[in-house]
Amino acid sequence: MSNKDKQNDDVAAMEKIVSLCKRRGFIFQSAEIYGGLNGCWDYGPLGVELKRNLKEYWWRRNVQERDDIVGLDGSILTHQEVLKASGHVGGFSDPMCDDLLTKARLRADQIEPQSGTVLNFTGASHAESDFSIEREFAVLIREGEDENKARKTAKSYYSQFLKDGRISPKTIELQGERAEEVTDTIRFNPATGSLLTEAREFNLMFQTTMGASAEEGDENAIAYLRPETAQSIFVQFKNVLETSRVKLPFGIAQIGKSFRNEINPRNYTFRSREFEQMEIEYFCTPEQGMELTDYWLEERLSFYEDIGLPREKLHVLDVPDGERAHYSKKTYDIEFEFPFGIQELEGVAYRTDYDLSKHMEKSGKSLEYFDEATKTRFVPHVVEPSAGCDRTILAMLCEAYDEETITNDKGKEEMRTVMRFHPRMAPIKCGIFPLLKNKPELVAKAREVQKMLTPLMNVFYDESGAIGRRYRRQDEVGTPYGVTIDFDTLGEEGPELKDTVTLRERDSMKQQRIAIADLPMFLLEKIR
RNA sequence: GCGGGUAUAGCUUAGUGGUAAAGCUCCAGCCUUCCAAGCUGAUUACGUGAGUUCGAUUCUCACUACCCGCUCCA
Numbered sequence: 001m002s003n004k005d006k007q008n009d010d011v012a013a014m015e016k017i018v019s020l021c022k023r024r025g026f027i028f029q030s031a032e033i034y035g036g037l038n039g040c041w042d043y044g045p046l047g048v049e050l051k052r053n054l055k056e057y058w059w060r061r062n063v064q065e066r067d068d069i070v071g072l073d074g075s076i077l078t079h080q081e082v083l084k085a086s087g088h089v090g091g092f093s094d095p096m097c098d099d100l101l102t103k104a105r106l107r108a109d110q111i112e113p114q115s116g117t118v119l120n121f122t123g124a125s126h127a128e129s130d131f132s133i134e135r136e137f138a139v140l141i142r143e144g145e146d147e148n149k150a151r152k153t154a155k156s157y158y159s160q161f162l163k164d165g166r167i168s169p170k171t172i173e174l175q176g177e178r179a180e181e182v183t184d185t186i187r188f189n190p191a192t193g194s195l196l197t198e199a200r201e202f203n204l205m206f207q208t209t210m211g212a213s214a215e216e217g218d219e220n221a222i223a224y225l226r227p228e229t230a231q232s233i234f235v236q237f238k239n240v241l242e243t244s245r246v247k248l249p250f251g252i253a254q255i256g257k258s259f260r261n262e263i264n265p266r267n268y269t270f271r272s273r274e275f276e277q278m279e280i281e282y283f284c285t286p287e288q289g290m291e292l293t294d295y296w297l298e299e300r301l302s303f304y305e306d307i308g309l310p311r312e313k314l315h316v317l318d319v320p321d322g323e324r325a326h327y328s329k330k331t332y333d334i335e336f337e338f339p340f341g342i343q344e345l346e347g348v349a350y351r352t353d354y355d356l357s358k359h360m361e362k363s364g365k366s367l368e369y370f371d372e373a374t375k376t377r378f379v380p381h382v383v384e385p386s387a388g389c390d391r392t393i394l395a396m397l398c399e400a401y402d403e404e405t406i407t408n409d410k411g412k413e414e415m416r417t418v419m420r421f422h423p424r425m426a427p428i429k430c431g432i433f434p435l436l437k438n439k440p441e442l443v444a445k446a447r448e449v450q451k452m453l454t455p456l457m458n459v460f461y462d463e464s465g466a467i468g469r470r471y472r473r474q475d476e477v478g479t480p481y482g483v484t485i486d487f488d489t490l491g492e493e494g495p496e497l498k499d500t501v502t503l504r505e506r507d508s509m510k511q512q513r514i515a516i517a518d519l520p521m522f523l524l525e526k527i528r
Numbered sequence: 529g530c531g532g533g534u535a536u537a538g539c540u541u542a543g544u545g546g547u548a549a550a551g552c553u554c555c556a557g558c559c560u561u562c563c564a565a566g567c568u569g570a571u572u573a574c575g576u577g578a579g580u581u582c583g584a585u586u587c588u589c590a591c592u593a594c595c596c597g598c599u600c601c602a
Contacts, residue, residue, distance in 0.1 A: 007596090011595075011596075014595090015595080018594090018595095019539065019540085020539090022538075022539085023538060023539055023553080024538095029593075029594080032575095032593090034575095034576090034592090035575060035576060035591090035592045035593055036575085036592070036593040036594075037592095037593085038592085038593070038594095098529075098530060098598095107599080107600080197529095197530095204600095204601090228602075258602075260601075260602085262600080262601080263529060263599080263600075264529070264598095264599075264600075266595090266596095266600090267595095268594095268595095270601095271600080271601065271602090272602095275602065276602090277602055278602095279602085340596095343601090344601070344602070345602080346602070347601090347602070386602060387602070388601090388602035389602085390602085391602065406563085408563075408564090414564075415564095416563085416564085433562090435560095435561060435562070436560065436561070437560095438558090438559080438560085439561095464555090464556095465564080466560070466562090466563080466564075466565065467560095467561085467562050467563070468562070468563030468564060468565085469563080469564045469565090470563090470564090471562080471563050471564085472563065472564045473564080475563090475564095476564095484562060486561065486562075487561065488561095502562065504562080504563085509563070511562070511563095
C-alpha cells in the first residue's frame with residue numbers, strides 16, 4: 001500500500017470513529033446547534049462514563065492505592081502572580097511568522113540569526129502582458145551565495161500574483177532593486193532566504209476579569225484560566241506538606257480542566273482548547289530526580305497497558321537536549337500511534353526545583369523542606385508525569401474500534417462493528433436481555449437480574465428487537481458482557497438449569513451458561 | 529494563522545432556481561426460543577447571515593464548523 005493509500009485509509013478510519021462517537025453518544029461537538037465552537041467538545045452519556053472510568057482508575061492507582069501520593073483539586077481561575085512566577089505570562093506564547101514565498105510557518109524565536117546582503121525590491125512587472133505589481137519584498141543573500149539566485153527567488157515570489165499561468169517567472173522584471181548589509185537578522189527564512197511576515201504574538205492563555213464590577217483595563221482584576229493543573233500543586237505545596245504528614249519523596253496528584261488558546265485545534269479532540277489533565281508532581285531530593293523519572297516512565301507505560309493500549313503502539317521519545325523546556329533535565333514523551341500519526345499522550349518531565357524556586361522567589365514564602373534525618377533544608381526537586389485525559393480517551397476509542405466480517409447462519413457475510421474496550425474502561429459493563437419481551441416471566445426475571453447488578457456496576461437493560469440485534473448494539477458501544485434470560489432460566493428445561501443465564505462475551509461472541517448467583521463475582525473480577 | 533477541501537434526517541448518500549428522495553439507525557405495535565429476520569406505522573434535514581431573483585437548499589459573497597497540509601502541544 002502506498003503512503004497515500006494508507007493516509008486515505010487512516011482518514012477514513014478516523015471519520016468512522018468520529019461518526020460512531022456521535023451516533024452512539026460518546027462525543028458531540030460543543031454548541032453544535034449554534035454551528036459549533038472551535039476546539040471544544042462535549043462528552044455524551046457514554047463518553048462521560050468512559051472518561052469517569054479512566055479518571056477513577058488513574059486516581060485509584062496513583063492516589064488511593066499508594067501511600068506516598070495525596071490528591072488536590074485546585075481552582076481553575078488562577079491568580080495572575082502565579083502565572084507570572086511560572087513564566088506563563090509573557091513566556092507562554094508562540095511568536096509566529098510566515099515565509100512569504102513558500103507560506104511555511106516558523107516559530108520566530110527558533111530562527112537562527114543570519115547575516116549577509118539583502119536585496120530589496122519594490123515590485124515587479126511583465127511588459128508583454130501588461131502585468132505590474134507594487135509590493136515590497138526582500139531576499140537575503142548569505143555569504144558565498146549568488147545574488148542571481150536571490151533575484152530568482154524574488155521573481156518566483158512575484159509570479160504568484162500573475163493571472164496568466166503561462167508566463168514564465170523568469171521573464172518578469174524586478175523593480176527598485178536596492179542592496180543592504182544586515183547582521184543578525186531573523187526576518188528571513190534560513191531555508192529559502194525569503195522575507196518573512198512580521199512575527200505575531202499568540203498568547204495561549206485565556207484571560208478573564210475577576211469581580212462583576214471590575215473596570216475595563218483594571219490590571220489588578222486580571223485572572224487567567226489555568227493553562228496546566230500543575231501550578232496549583234506547586235502553590236499549595238506548603239499547605240499539603242504541613243497538613244498531610246507526608247515525607248519526601250511524595251507526590252501530589254490532580255485531575256482537572258486546563259485551557260489553552262490553541263492557534264489551530266486539530267485532529268478531533270486531540271488538540272482542544274479546553275482539555276483535562278491528569279498530573280502528578282512527585283517531589284524528591286535532587287539525587288533522586290533522574291532515577292524517579294525512569295521509574296515514572298515505566299509506571300505510566302504499565303498504566304496504559306492496563307487500560308487496553310498495547311505496548312507496541314506506545315512509543316517513548318527521550319526528548320533530546322535543546323528541545324526540552326530549559327528547566328528540565330530529562331523528559332520522556334509517551335506517544336501513541338493514532339490513525340493521524342504518532343502523537344503525544346503524556347510527558348514525564350524532571351523539572352528540577354524550578355517551579356518551587358520561582359514561587360518561593362515571587363511570593364517571598366519559604367517552600368523548603370526540612371529533612372529530619374540529615375538535618376538539611378532544601379527546595380525539593382520534582383518529577384512530573386502529566387497525562388492528557390482527553391487524549392487518552394481518544395487513544396482508547398481509536399484502539400477499541402474494530403470492524404470484522406462474519407458469516408451468518410444463512411451463509412451471508414456481514415460486518416460487525418465492535419468497540420473492544422478493556423472491560424474496566426467500558427462505559428457499560430453488562431447488557432441484560434430477556435430473550436423475548438412478550439413473555440412476562442422472562443421480563444420479570446431479567447428485571448431482577450438488573451436490580452441485582454445495578455448497585456455494583458453500570459448495566460443496560462434492553463428488551464426491544466431480536467436478541468442478535470441487541471447483542472450487536474452493545475458490541476458497538478463496547479459492552480464486554482451480555483446476559484440473556486431464557487426459558488432455561490425459569491426452570492422449564494429442567495431444574496439443573498434453573499436460575500442460570502447465557503453469558504455472552506463481546507470479543508469472541510462465545511456463550512456460556514452461568515448461575516445468576518455467580519454473576520456479580522464473575523463480572524466484578526473482570527471490571528475491577 | 530496561511531493554503532486546499534467539505535457542509536442535505538441520528539448515520540451514509542441522491543436531487544432540484546418553484547422547500548426535497550432512499551437505505552440503514554431510532555421510536556411504537558405485531559411477530560419472534562440466542563447474533564443487525566419479517567410486517568405495519570411514526571418522528572426527523574438543505575450549517576449561519578446577507579445579496580441577486582417574483583421565488584434560493586440550488587447562483588454570488590461573507591461567516592462558522594469540520595477534514596487535509598505547514599506548525600504546535602497535555
